[in-house]
Amino acid sequence: xxxxxxxxxxxxxxxxxxxxxxxxxxxxxxxxxxxxxxxxxxxxxxxxxxxxxxxxxxxxxxxxxxxxxxxxxxxxxxxxxxxxxxxxxxxxxxxxxxxxxxxxxxxxxxxxxxxxxxxxxxxxxxxxxxxxxxxxxxxxxxxxxxxxxxxxxxxxxxxxxxxxxxxxxxxxxxxxxxxxxxxxxxxxxxxxxxxxxxxxxxxxxxxxxxxxxxxxxxxxxxxxxxxxxxxxxxxxxxxxxxxxxxxxxxxxxxxxxxxxxxxxxxxxxxxxxxxxxxxxxxxxxxxxxxxxxxxxxxxxxxxxxxxxxxxxxxxxxxxxxxxxxxxxxxxxxxxxxxxx
Numbered sequence: 355x356x357x358x359x360x361x362x363x364x365x366x367x368x369x370x371x372x373x374x375x376x377x378x379x380x381x382x383x384x385x386x387x388x389x390x391x392x393x394x395x396x397x398x399x400x401x402x403x404x405x406x407x408x409x410x411x412x413x414x415x416x417x418x419x420x421x422x423x424x425x426x427x428x429x430x431x432x433x434x435x436x437x438x439x440x441x442x443x444x445x446x447x448x449x450x451x452x453x454x455x456x457x458x459x460x461x462x463x464x465x466x467x468x469x470x471x472x473x474x475x476x477x478x479x480x481x482x483x484x485x486x487x488x489x490x491x492x493x494x495x496x497x498x499x500x501x502x503x504x505x506x507x508x509x510x511x512x513x514x515x516x517x518x519x520x521x522x523x524x525x526x527x528x529x530x531x532x533x534x535x536x537x538x539x540x541x542x543x544x545x546x547x548x549x550x551x552x553x554x555x556x557x558x559x560x561x562x563x564x565x566x567x568x569x570x571x572x573x574x575x576x577x578x579x580x581x582x583x584x585x586x587x588x589x590x591x592x593x594x595x596x597x598x599x600x601x602x603x604x605x606x607x608x609x610x611x612x613x614x615x616x617x618x619x620x621x622x623x624x625x626x627x628x629x630x631x632x633x634x635x636x637x638x639x640x641x642x643x644x645x646x647x648x649x650x651x652x653x654x655x656x657x658x659x660x661x662x663x664x665x666x667x668x669x670x671x672x673x674x675x676x677x678x679x680x681x682x683x684x685x686x687x688x689x690x691x692x693x694x
Contacts, residue, residue, distance in 0.1 A: 404658070404690040405665030407537070407559055407600050408683070409467065412446045414672035415453055421671075422460035424687025427557070428453070429504050429537070430464060431670070433494065434471035437478040439486030441494060442471065454499050463501035465537055466494065470509040477512040480522040488525045495534060502535025502556070516546025527554040539602075539667075542584035544592065552594035559667040560584050562602040566644065568617025572610040574644045576603075581654060585663055596663045601654055603666050605673035605682055607645025620645070621673035626680055635680070651682050655689040665690055 408425040412432075420428070430453055434442040443450070446466070457464045468491065470476035479487045495503050503526075507519055527536055537557040540547065552558060562581035566573035585601055588594045607625060609618045620628065620643060629640050635648040646654075658666050666686060675681045 403665075405557060405600055405667075406686060406690050407557060407665065407667040409668060409670040411670060411672050412449060412453070415449055417452065417456065420456070421674075421681065421683050421687065422457070422462055424683045424691065425462055425671075426665070426691070427463045427465055427501075427535075427537075428457050429467045429559075431467040431469070432471075432506070433466050433468040433491075433503075435468060435476050435479045435487055435491075437475050437483070439479055439483030439490060441468075441487075441490050443494070450498055458499075463535065465502040465504045465535060466498070466500050467504035467506050467539070469506035473509055473511055475509075476507060477509055477515045477518070480518045481512070481515070484518065484522050484525060488522065488529055491526070492530055492534070495530075502537060504537045504539065504559075506539040508539075510545060516548075520546075520548060520550060523551065523554040540588070542580075542587065547592060549593040552588075552592065552598060555598065557600060557664060558588065558594055558598050559600045560588055560602050561669070563604040563669070566617075567608050568615070568619075572616070572642065572644075574638060575608055576646050578650060578653060582657060585661075596661070599663045600665045600667040601658050601663060603651055603654060603668050603682075603686070604646055605668060605670060607643055609641075609643040611642045622682055623673060623675050626675055646682075648682055648685050652685055652689060655686055659690065 403426065405427060406425045407427045407429060408420075409429045409431055410420070412430050415430075430446060430450065433446060436442060450466075454464045468476075491503055494500075505519075505523065505526075509515075523536075523538075530536060535556045536554060537559065538555050539559045539561055540551075542560060542562060562584045563576035565577065565580055566575045581601060585599055588599055589596055605622045607620050607622070609620055610616055611618075622645065625640070625643065625645055626634050628643075632640050634640065638645060638647050638650050655666055668683065668686070671683055674683050678684050
């Protein structure tokens with residue numbers, strides 16, 4: 355009798371312990387204060403990568419002439435839209451495959467940049483053939499194994515074109531695959547972008563240059579303070595997250611020297627050649643030629659890092675110096691990507 359009672363006690367004791375142990379191994383229900391295992395990162399506080407977005411004119415590409423370790427994204431230029439929504443890739447087709455192949459070997463993303471070739475062509479395409487243009491652009495990206503597309507819209511001659519451009523941006527965003535990057539180049543003031551604009555783009559390249567040029571008066575075309583103000587404008591007035599913004603850096607300058615037409619453009623490599631005995635790197639003006647020297651480029655990069663914006667953008671790396679010791683891009687990579 356006693357043995358039988360003990361067996362019953364042991365049975366119920368084991369049953370109780372087993373029930374408790376099982377309840378401990380089951381997943382506990384999440385409460386309102388539970389922290390998800392993989393929270394969505396805040397682009398302004400969690401972003402670890404600094405973007406170095408480099409535009410390159412496709413015809414200027416040659417194997418071995420890109421400093422891949424200094425960039426994260428290569429924006430190949432240009433793809434041109436036609437009014438009927440078709441695309442013209444004459445400037446790209448000869449070497450786009452090789453560019454993509456070499457970039458991907460270096461873990462650099464390749465984005466095709468689309469802009470207007472002639473006045474009103476791009477504008478009319480998005481007004482009258484918006485869906486067709488969007489479909490053709492996305493097909494081009496997929497066909498050429500590209501990582502995304504870039505909208506560099508600069509023809510504002512058509513009334514109310516900004517409204518159509520915003521609708522075009524939204525349609526692209528809605529139709530594209532989630533993995534396809536949607537980027538853009540924008541002005542330093544509101545063209546009618548509205549605060550909705552940034553919701554459709556992963557990277558917003560602010561063209562923080564060309565305050566002066568052949569279209570107006572003599573002067574510095576990319577001064578430090580004005581460049582910084584353009585980023586602050588996009589953050590405060592346009593509502594864009596800092597992590598989406600890149601600060602535009604010019605690899606060229608404009609001259610008002612005697613013998614030059616007012617505002618004649620010079621590549622950075624040409625400035626070095628023109629003034630072999632001058633300290634081109636540490637200044638932003640020689641005679642009446644205005645540009646950004648290496649010291650100013652580095653200062654802008656440091657500001658971008660310290661203020662946790664997305665990174666920097668370059669127009670365009672085909673204008674850079676050939677030697678590493680003179681290269682603006684190498685200096686940018688040293689700071690932004692910490693790759694000496």
